[in-house]
Amino acid sequence: MTEHNHIEECCSSELSSRKSHHSDQTKRNLISRLNRIEGQIRGVKGLIEKDTYCDDVITQISAIQSALNSVGKMLLEGHLKSCVVERIQEGDQEVIDEFLITIQRLMKK
Numbered sequence: 001m002t003e004h005n006h007i008e009e010c011c012s013s014e015l016s017s018r019k020s021h022h023s024d025q026t027k028r029n030l031i032s033r034l035n036r037i038e039g040q041i042r043g044v045k046g047l048i049e050k051d052t053y054c055d056d057v058i059t060q061i062s063a064i065q066s067a068l069n070s071v072g073k074m075l076l077e078g079h080l081k082s083c084v085v086e087r088i089q090e091g092d093q094e095v096i097d098e099f100l101i102t103i104q105r106l107m108k109k
Helices: 024-049 054-089 094-108
Strands: none
Touching: 024 054, 054 094
């Protein structure tokens, strides 16, 4: 079973209080990844403070961007498989445009 299979219901469908509903395991996984990214960012700050060669810093920044993209993909998959499907089943077709905008935002980066 891959880590993506651990994503359960993503978001409630109530417009007034939309929230994500990830399993505890998914939350732990996401938080762990974000903690590592946070550490990488602190590391880049340290490299800059030490006047590290620019190409080495850029390589680290690229790794951080890749890690963030991975987190974004996990969230996007869970959102599509639960929230988007649920809202379509409820007759809410606007969610498709919302989802497309979300994908465009992620792809810009």
